[in-house]
Amino acid sequence: MKFVRIGALGLAAMLALSACGQSAASPPADPLGVVTVPAGEAIKVAYWGVLSGADSTLGIDSQRGVEIAIDDREGKLLDHDIQLITEDGLCTPEGGATAAQKLAADTTLVALIGSACSDETQGGIKTLTDAGLTTLSPSNTRPAFTFEDRDATFDGYARTAHSDAFQGKAVAEFLYNEQGLRTAATIHDGSAYAEALQQVFTDEFIALGGEVLLQEAVSKGQTDMKPVLTSVAAANPDVLYFPVFIAEGGYIAAQAKEVAGLEDTLLIGSDGMFSPDFITAAGPAAEGMYLSSPNFSAFQDAYASFLDKHRTKYGEDPLSAFHAHAYDAANIVFDAIEAVAIQNDDGSIHIPKQALRDAIFATSDHQGLTGVLSCSPTGDCGAPLIAVYQVTSRETGGEWPPEAPVWPTE
């Protein structure tokens, strides 16, 4: 009798426990933890990047790409709303570190898209990786972030932007082969992006047979560029490559015209300046200079409808170069969430963070705007097609972006 009673109690207990197990679903085990989104609550993703200051167009442009990606899903993922929060990284390592700390402290955050500037990632990635979060950057281009031998602090980092290993090479090829120039000088601004890009360019240009006469630098926030431009003029290069950001680029372009000795020097910058704000900052002096950037003409056909949606929603053309990359990054993240989320009967979902990270890195043949994207084990998901555009009187007159690249010509 006693045993039967104990047995019956035990059976009842087991049944009760298993019933609990189905309705209030215990989260799966995951080395990085699990984010539980209760029924009726939103799936929270964050965009972090530079949203204020001279380079705000870079971050705002990417944020808009993410917002359009959310709109295309009608704001919903797995029957939950998608909530987008934003943090400003200020395009500095300190800003990136602060933004990353704020976001890492939020335990309901599922994944991130960002950052915008390579400096921000430099400052903030450790905090994010340590918190088990994964971030997919639409516009960081510093090569070292996705090197084979990158260290464990970058385990949570991937990007849909190209690596500057390609952009520096493309610029070198354009100047050496297409323009036939043999001597160059570079100016960087000490940032993670500019310093790496001009170094890649230097190495590639020398490998092609050219000569880099001078590698100069300015500081962020510097306004008077005449001394550094005077040094460059003294070296007398065929071309001056200054892959810096909008404010410093504007000063350099405007003042290069005022320094004797640089009249015949070709000026070329890169995607950090690919924005109508740069044309405003540099003024008419920008006419005739070149800018390298992702090749918009090589984007998929769906890009045209993206532009229409952008114009309808924001009333203007995109402000910078990485909106499509941000759109693709957002979609890769959402697809990965869909793949690994465990949906429970009561409407809540569990998202295991390591599984999400693995799913993002395992992305292959994703049909994106920028191309058919596959992520490498070290986070390179981009389709690296770079073009060089020229700033003509059309752009200095207010039309943006330039219509077609001058190189490569199809």
Added chain:
Amino acid sequence: MNRRLVERLTEAAIATFLWSFRLVIVLVVVLGSFLTIVSGKYDLETWVRLAVTGASLGSVYALIALGYTMVYGILRMINFAHGEIFMGGAFAGYFTAVVLDDAGFLNYSPVTALISVAIMIVVAMAISTLLAVLVERLAYRPLRNTPRLVPLIAAIGASFFLQYTFRGFFGPGIYAYPGIDFLSQQAPIPLLTIRWVELLVIVAAVVMMTVLYLFVMRTRIGTAIRAVSEDKSTAALMGIDVNRSIVTTFAVGAAMAGAAGVLYALMFRQVTFFVGFIPGIKAFTAAVLGGIGNVPGAMLGGLFLGEIESIGPVLFLDGLGVPAPSQLKDVIAFTMLVLVLVFRPSGILGERVTKDRA
């Protein structure tokens, strides 16, 4: 006996360190300059051009520094919001320039260009003066008799307030002055490669500084200001309206800063809500360099700082083979500040307050 020995040894060690520090810097400066000049990489025309740029930038710093030095003289406080007064003038000049450009007046001919610049400067001076008088009335006057630290913090707060108010109204983006074609051309001065805009900046600054100097030295209000600067309570006893002198000081200093804002923006084109921050710091440095509280000292300090920033990196470091010396522009400028203060603690034209060495 032992303690006395230790004290003397410590003193000797500190003295040796200070002297070797000064010596090293002087050596770097002299050796670097010598090597750069001897290398012959830069011809005389280049140096003249750099000197001209330095003079124009230095004139702007001098105009801003005047505001700092006069307010310090009369109130013994550093008006940290002065950089934002400068920024306000730059914005006012921007909107005036846009209006004039839309009307076609700006670029019609060299004469209209100069008249436009004059209008822009007057508007900027008016707006800056208004801002400064408001700040003085609301943030500084209530704190007249508080310990020195309190108005300082209030000044920093006023600085942030002005920055973010402008940001709130005008956004964080870049506003670029419309181009004035006439000013970008070379001025036909023999022996000097100088553009009209640089000439304009230097001449305008010199004229304004001369007017200010005469104002401070020859007019009754100027004398009143100097009296209040020397001894506030005695001046009050002599029947001088202290409040009026203080407000006049703020107004005059702000007018200089407003004009400096327009001149700076004519040279560099870009204006943002943050444009006053670094020139404000540099001008404050220049005021200290020349002797804080001393009007000619501020002018001298500004010019000195501008020239060092322009010529310094190339002259001192290029010869020593330092890569990318322009990145160290600020390092050089502030090291020069330290060096000058080490040798003359009260600034170049400041009074010797004490006979002890630094």
